[in-house]
Amino acid sequence: MNELAARTSGSVHVIGAGLLGASVGLGLREHGVDVTIEDLSPTTVALAADYGAGRPRSAADDPPALVVVATPPDVVADVIERALASYPEAVVTDVASVKLAPFRELTRRGVDLTRYVGSHPMAGRERGGAIMARADLFTARPWVICRDHETPAAALALVESVALDLGGVLIEMTPEEHDRSVGLVSHLPQVVSSLLAARLEPASDQAIGLTGAGLRDTTRIAASDPELWVQILGANRAPVVELLDAFAADVADFAEALRDPERAGAKRRIADLLSAGNRGVARIPGKHGSSERFTTITVLVDDRPGQIARLLTELGELGINMEDLRLEHSPGAQIGFAEIAVLPEVAERALSDLAERGWRTL
């Protein structure tokens, strides 16, 4: 039994054996933890057990040290309340993507939340379900812990150690901070992207034919599951409505400045809003957002298998480290573009070395 197994007294109970619940189970079992699982659907329990995410709970089992609630957002408060009552010694956490609504609902019901620690691993996959679960789903992803000033240190430490051992990057926030933050960096972009993509539905084929990388990028997440997002947005209503109101005002403000560009200050207003966008995007961490730190070189590649691999292998041979890579194809074209981000100081050499090896660069 390793350290985590010792801390959890060897037993964690997971309620809800979908993608997140089953992935928590799989990850904990890799750390030697005895995981029990339950789900409204017996089929889901059996499936998750087959995948190795845990075993069904039996009456003879010792009570768990930790309960992880991984149900859909609309029932999470009910399930947390029941878990706190059923396992009066256990620490209870959840992995729902909205934190304040269940916390408020439980407080309103008078539930003692001393043993509850909210959490939100920022992980997911395009498709849900136990069948998609992976022990390393949380690896290198932010994992938000919503502590309360009354949360006992031992309870907090238990939830944090589970998040860390599953590979998450810990971030502490209040439920309010969490919900406002995900509203801004996740829920607002989702709605904006969906509404932008919705404008394409009635567009002419000709117009769609002019689509470039910009529209592709801005609308990619519009392919997300509407049913899940109705739940998420409903659960984080207040911050999202506030953000949408402000955003609608921004769009109207921009339209107003553009409507009459000869009015004093109108062009300046447009330029200011576009510049604020420059500054906002520059704040995003990670390779994709760091356009200022890297120079992008563009290499033409044809559609044959192995071309990209050959390009990257040759870059490696040239000693050029690729910081980011994007592929782009125009509809109907046999030729695509590989946009490769490199350190500015090696960009010129990369271009000339690649050209020397016969690659066409832009």
Added chain:
Amino acid sequence: MNELAARTSGSVHVIGAGLLGASVGLGLREHGVDVTIEDLSPTTVALAADYGAGRPRSAADDPPALVVVATPPDVVADVIERALASYPEAVVTDVASVKLAPFRELTRRGVDLTRYVGSHPMAGRERGGAIMARADLFTARPWVICRDHETPAAALALVESVALDLGGVLIEMTPEEHDRSVGLVSHLPQVVSSLLAARLEPASDQAIGLTGAGLRDTTRIAASDPELWVQILGANRAPVVELLDAFAADVADFAEALRDPERAGAKRRIADLLSAGNRGVARIPGKHGSSERFTTITVLVDDRPGQIARLLTELGELGINMEDLRLEHSPGAQIGFAEIAVLPEVAERALSDLAERGWRTL
């Protein structure tokens, strides 16, 4: 002298030797065409000539068969008018990103536009200037031709042959169709992305720390040059204002439904708008938009140089064709993710074969 050189009687004059003008010059010279160039800046002419984009025009030169106007949008009408007057036998085209405003302005001035054919190659680079010009800038990119029903067939054929020989994919539209289309697929997404990114400027570091791939994608084009976009948006004011008004109304409508989700039809309205986004994004052609045609597998890669190349080489060895690739890194993590789109029928095999070779897949 090849076919294109013959059609142009060996001579094309390019006005404006920035990125697009110099790239047109370079591309035509590769086809054996004699290209002359002019620019308000003598330095730019000298630079473009040094790069091989053409030679300065002299009084002894025969008049050109074709004039390509490649100036900034705000002066393009003036330059087209002057070119039609200066070269009374030449066909005149331009490459500006907005087509109706110059056409209307020239008509208002009573300019005979029989010899004018508008065009818009959908190509660009992050940085402008002759120094960034490339003969293959237009390869595999859509190239819009705005014909008039009075355009003589010979003039149209000349401009189309230039676009084709420079590698463009021809699309014919009226100026109105073009401006509405680029308003929808390029100008609206630009403004929306900029305004979304602008909301990040005052955000907390904690909130920014939760950023995932969705926000990165939706705000990537917010890094574009504000000065250029003030000109483009100003020149395509009417369609963009109309699109922004409609979009602001969509956002307000969504906010209204979310504000009171218990009202009859509110949840349905939210789900409908999100579903319309699903259908809109499914219309986008090309690899990035074709999420329905491909299955995405996710492979963990560490930050060492050569890892991606090795992964792609092994995929090639396994006979798995990669349809698309995205890289993603969480801030602070040593591990990233390669999201690889493959045909659905090979996805399972790809996952198991990669796992067998020691790759961690999600």
